[in-house]
Every structure is written in structure tokens, then in C-alpha cells.
Amino acid sequence: MLENWAVVPICLPLVRRRCHVCAAERFRAGGKFRVNANHKLIDVWLLVLCTECGETVKLTVLERVKVRSVRPELLDRLHDNDPGLTAELLQDPFVQRRNRITLDWDDAWRLETGGPDHRHHEVIDVSVRFAARIPVRPVRLIAEGCGLSRGEVERLIMAGKLVSAIRLSGKLSGDFTFTLKRGEPR
Numbered sequence: 001m002l003e004n005w006a007v008v009p010i011c012l013p014l015v016r017r018r019c020h021v022c023a024a025e026r027f028r029a030g031g032k033f034r035v036n037a038n039h040k041l042i043d044v045w046l047l048v049l050c051t052e053c054g055e056t057v058k059l060t061v062l063e064r065v066k067v068r069s070v071r072p073e074l075l076d077r078l079h080d081n082d083p084g085l086t087a088e089l090l091q092d093p094f095v096q097r098r099n100r101i102t103l104d105w106d107d108a109w110r111l112e113t114g115g116p117d118h119r120h121h122e123v124i125d126v127s128v129r130f131a132a133r134i135p136v137r138p139v140r141l142i143a144e145g146c147g148l149s150r151g152e153v154e155r156l157i158m159a160g161k162l163v164s165a166i167r168l169s170g171k172l173s174g175d176f177t178f179t180l181k182r183g184e185p186r
Helices: 072-079 083-091 093-099 116-120 138-146 150-158
Strands: 002-009 014-016 026-038 041-050 056-066 102-104 109-112 123-130 162-164 176-181
Touching: 002 138, 026 056, 026 072, 026 083, 041 083, 056 093, 072 083, 083 093, 109 138, 123 138, 138 150, 138 176, 150 162
Parallel strands: 002 123
Antiparallel strands: 002 109, 014 026, 014 102, 026 041, 041 056, 123 176, 162 176
16 A cells, blocks of 8 residues: 655744854744845845844845846745745755755654554555655654654664665655565565
């Protein structure tokens, strides 16, 4: 029986970056953009607020770009402070590298399993889909989705009862599948 699980964001992740005012390391994206045009060039920043002192920091999205090279739909979304665009840009590897930031996804996602129906089956095949690039340990997802402890999941992996085409140690942010065999091997 194939089960479909999804890892979905429930809010914007926090931004990890050191605050120059209070030395805190977390910022909250409020979804506001600052757009500044200077003749035919445009600069765009995403504004984030320090979770400790409230200091505003600008994350560079576009810098000294010709206005004509920016799609009109993108300009509209920037001017409208589109929250969907905020989520897209925070996950953009180029924006992350340019601003030397990483994302903190703790408490910003949930696992949707479709209910606990699968917990009583002897063998389950599960396809896990990520709605966003959220780095999560597969062992944690499997434990949460199957109602097991992480230690039990590790023991199932060692016993060969939990198998996958990918390595289940470390963190993943891409889709994967696994098979769990609960019954005794014949």
C-alpha cells in the first residue's frame, strides 16, 4: 500500500544572521520589500527584523539592475509586498549566498500523513514529498509519521526492516521513498 506524505511549511522560516546591534542570530521576515529606483537602475531589498531588539536589516534581492530587465509581474509583486514572493526569495540559494544567511526551519513546517490508518499495516510504502526545501532528518519524519521513537526507527534500519534508495542518516530537503516492514521476516 503506497502512502503519500508531505512536508509543508506552515510559516516563514527564521533567518540566521548575526545582528550588528545586539548580537542575536535570528531575524523574522515580515514580508516587506524596499524598492529604490535611481534613474534607470533599481535596487530591491527584503526587510527582516531582529527577533531580540527589532533592528531592521536589508537583504539584497536585486542590486543596480536595469529596470527594463525586471519582469513587470515581479515588480508588481514587490510593490504589493507579496508574502509568496518573500517565501520564494528566502529559499533562493543565490539570495542566501549573496546575503550570507541560512534559514531556521524549526517549528515552521509540519508533516501531513493523511491520518494514522497506515500504522496497523504489516508493510507500508511511503512517498515523502517536500513542498519547500526544508532540511529535515528522514529518521525524524519516519518516527513522527509512524508514531515511533527515533531509536526504534534506527533499530528498524539496522535490522533491514526499513529500507530506502537514499541514505536515511543526515538531513534531506528533497523527495524520497521508503518501505517499512513491521512483521517478522519469513
